Amino acid sequence: MSKVDLINQDLVRERGTCEFDIEELTYYLDGDAAATANRRKLEDKVLSTEGLFDKVPEDFLSHKEKYENAVRKAVLFYRALQNALDPNMSDQEKASTTYRSLLPSAVFKEQSPFTLHVAMFIPAILGQANEEQKKYWLPRASKMEIIGTYAQTELGHGTFIRGLETTATYDPKTEEFVLHSPTLSSYKWWPGSLAHTANYCIVMAHLYSQGKSCGIQPFIVQLRDEETHMPLPGIKLGEIGAKLGFNTVNNGFLGFENHRIARDRMLMKNAQIAKDGTFTKSANNKLTYGTMVYVRVVIVNGMANQLARAATIAVRYSAVRRQSELKPGAGEPQIMDYVTQQHKLYIAIASSHAFSLIAKWLSGKYYKVTGDLEKGNTDELPELHATACCLKAVTTLDTTALIERCRLSCGGHGYMLSSNLPQIYGLATAAFTYEGEFTVLMLQTARSLVKAWEQALAGKPLRPTMSYLTEKKQTAKWSNSIDGIIDSFQRVAVGKLESAVASIKKYSKQGMAPEDAWNMSSVRLVAASEAHGRAVMLSTYKSELERTTTSLSEPLRRVLGYLLHLYAVYWTLEKVGDLLLYTSISESDIQQLQDVYEDLLGKVRPNAVGLVDAFDFRDQILNSALGAYDGRVYERLMEEALKSPLNAEPVNQSFHKYLKPFMQGKL
Ligand SMILES: CCCCCCCCCCCCCCCCCCCCCC(=O)SCCNC(=O)CCNC(=O)[C@H](O)C(C)(C)COP(=O)(O)OP(=O)(O)OC[C@H]1O[C@@H](n2cnc3c(N)ncnc32)[C@H](O)[C@@H]1OP(=O)(O)O
Numbered sequence: 001m002s003k004v005d006l007i008n009q010d011l012v013r014e015r016g017t018c019e020f021d022i023e024e025l026t027y028y029l030d031g032d033a034a035a036t037a038n039r040r041k042l043e044d045k046v047l048s049t050e051g052l053f054d055k056v057p058e059d060f061l062s063h064k065e066k067y068e069n070a071v072r073k074a075v076l077f078y079r080a081l082q083n084a085l086d087p088n089m090s091d092q093e094k095a096s097t098t099y100r101s102l103l104p105s106a107v108f109k110e111q112s113p114f115t116l117h118v119a120m121f122i123p124a125i126l127g128q129a130n131e132e133q134k135k136y137w138l139p140r141a142s143k144m145e146i147i148g149t150y151a152q153t154e155l156g157h158g159t160f161i162r163g164l165e166t167t168a169t170y171d172p173k174t175e176e177f178v179l180h181s182p183t184l185s186s187y188k189w190w191p192g193s194l195a196h197t198a199n200y201c202i203v204m205a206h207l208y209s210q211g212k213s214c215g216i217q218p219f220i221v222q223l224r225d226e227e228t229h230m231p232l233p234g235i236k237l238g239e240i241g242a243k244l245g246f247n248t249v250n251n252g253f254l255g256f257e258n259h260r261i262a263r264d265r266m267l268m269k270n271a272q273i274a275k276d277g278t279f280t281k282s283a284n285n286k287l288t289y290g291t292m293v294y295v296r297v298v299i300v301n302g303m304a305n306q307l308a309r310a311a312t313i314a315v316r317y318s319a320v321r322r323q324s325e326l327k328p329g330a331g332e333p334q335i336m337d338y339v340t341q342q343h344k345l346y347i348a349i350a351s352s353h354a355f356s357l358i359a360k361w362l363s364g365k366y367y368k369v370t371g372d373l374e375k376g377n378t379d380e381l382p383e384l385h386a387t388a389c390c391l392k393a394v395t396t397l398d399t400t401a402l403i404e405r406c407r408l409s410c411g412g413h414g415y416m417l418s419s420n421l422p423q424i425y426g427l428a429t430a431a432f433t434y435e436g437e438f439t440v441l442m443l444q445t446a447r448s449l450v451k452a453w454e455q456a457l458a459g460k461p462l463r464p465t466m467s468y469l470t471e472k473k474q475t476a477k478w479s480n481s482i483d484g485i486i487d488s489f490q491r492v493a494v495g496k497l498e499s500a501v502a503s504i505k506k507y508s509k510q511g512m513a514p515e516d517a518w519n520m521s522s523v524r525l526v527a528a529s530e531a532h533g534r535a536v537m538l539s540t541y542k543s544e545l546e547r548t549t550t551s552l553s554e555p556l557r558r559v560l561g562y563l564l565h566l567y568a569v570y571w572t573l574e575k576v577g578d579l580l581l582y583t584s585i586s587e588s589d590i591q592q593l594q595d596v597y598e599d600l601l602g603k604v605r606p607n608a609v610g611l612v613d614a615f616d617f618r619d620q621i622l623n624s625a626l627g628a629y630d631g632r633v634y635e636r637l638m639e640e641a642l643k644s645p646l647n648a649e650p651v652n653q654s655f656h657k658y659l660k661p662f663m664q665g666k667l
């Protein structure tokens, strides 16, 4: 049999109906043909590393075995990655090539124990260390001579950074800081790699010098001996236990007992402490939070990729799976022919495209602001923070919901760990909480929105992402066009913000303290932030798609246009209640939009498999019995089932120990 004969015939037919050049879309997603070639070369090199893949799937291993196996693979993987990455690439190019390919996902279903080293330890050194410190620490970290993590969250506080209890008290006599965990709740809790992997760590602690509080500052701390890996004296380390996902990330706890570190271990790019203990604060005390802003930006891109992975699995499976009858006697249709199935899946494809474009746009903003900060200009930092907060929050909300929907769309087989959909869900839902919990980040954006509202009332100019607040005060005349939908989403955001601000005023007038009035209005404030996020996302998706697709072929532009349109109409129908409140949309507009939506599902239908093929995830990266390129779903489900250790023997010992005596009344 040829290779083509081994491919499920429904998938072959689906690929034949695709109206655009799949390869052209892959190039677009990567940047260009050369970027695709580089990525594929990198994947070829890394994934051909001997010993990288599990013989027994990690799902069948114990917690301890999972970790040990993950470290074994992480070492092989990162060495192979370091050797394979083009040394002429900038760190940014290296990271984006690796993120886009989701290479670590081929090896770790629940992430690598080195994730925090790459995702936060190195970025924290880059963003918080002064030049001299960078010169010393970066080469060691980049070569992975040391492995680090980022320890901020404590047992008692994650969200409220100002409430962190770990102390760093400066002792001018010895020119050292004394790190201490005064309470159980002050123990660091959660950092990935911290338990048994990392030997260094960025610790966020409350600095005291000359008897005064100097706020939360970052310190680079050695945790373990570089030879024996034993925790250093005064340092208590351990693992926090099994979790919904991330079980190979080695999340840990850390406590200090008057542990001393040298003065130069405080990262001093932004704030400094002199030998005599004199403290110089930074230009903006929120610069200490810079690593979090960076990771929030990265997460939006991560969401686009994880959603693309789930959509690929569910769409391919829906092309292969046949069930029930549409027309009597006509045979069982592919489940993707059910319009309800299309409704479940195509929004996931469209959202992935939206998030990918939004992530690139946000990343551009991030690097612009970082450049400004280097020159001492902090003007655009508040807008970046407000935008990153709500985009991270809304994209993790949607990704989590849509991955779960992809999983449910695969029926019973989606519940199998061998589908990989539960693990992908586990990764995405973690991002809803880490790096700033959803509600908390939404309220940060709300703070900026309320300020902008007051500025607008005072006739002051607003930052670009919020400038629509002044322009859209009148009730928008409804229009079914994409621009009309964007206008209306902006109007909804204005309406919700207006309602939240009115609520704060009402409670204040009743004599409430401002903080209580804010708290009473916070459900409305979160709703306003979400509406703002959706308005920014819609308008950015449209403008970035237009900006980046001018040189593409007409068929591809047309299909990408369907996705944008589908995204806009889907959210209009989801938010009909809000639109009825704040715009002039009518029942007949809604009926028309429903027709448009059904028409769009039909237009995407012949392109659905082509669209997910274009994400270009190798089978190893999908790591799923349901999503492989060849569609041999049942064969793979059986192959995976046969790997279960329970299938190694026809009779399990528990029969003789328990079942038999039980059934024979002897137990
Ligand atoms: C070699 C090969 C290389 C190849 C590469 C190989 C690739 C490998 C693969 C890698 C895969 C990567 C994927 C990622 C994976 C990640 C893993 C998991 C990571 C998870 C890590 C974590 O989970 S780590 C902990 C994060 N923990 C939070 O996230 C706490 C949230 N909590 C707060 O963030 C603050 O607590 C909170 C609420 C702001 C209040 O802070 P607060 O009380 O001090 O401040 P206030 O609210 O009083 O606000 C006072 C004023 O500050 C303004 N402001 C506040 N923040 C600001 C800011 N950041 N920038 C500017 N301004 C800011 C605000 O807007 C106000 O402004 P104004 O006064 O003008 O209104």
Ligand SMILES: Cc1cc2nc3c(=O)[nH]c(=O)nc-3n(C[C@H](O)[C@H](O)[C@H](O)COP(=O)(O)OP(=O)(O)OC[C@H]3O[C@@H](n4cnc5c(N)ncnc54)[C@H](O)[C@@H]3O)c2cc1C
Pocket: 116, 150, 151, 152, 153, 156, 157, 158, 159, 160, 189, 190, 191, 192, 246, 251, 430, 433, 434, 435, 436, 437, 438, 439, 440, 443
């Ligand atoms: C998988 C995973 C990996 C992680 N990795 C790391 C890591 O590497 N390093 C690290 O330092 N941390 C890490 N964390 C910790 C993470 O950053 C925190 O869990 C997160 O910031 C949320 O904080 P919390 O757990 O204190 O939640 P809480 O703040 O206690 O949230 C509980 C509830 O209270 C609500 N709430 C809290 N404050 C407010 C408020 N002001 N207004 C309204 N509602 C509020 C929240 O909305 C939420 O519903 C990780 C967490 C997870 C799940």
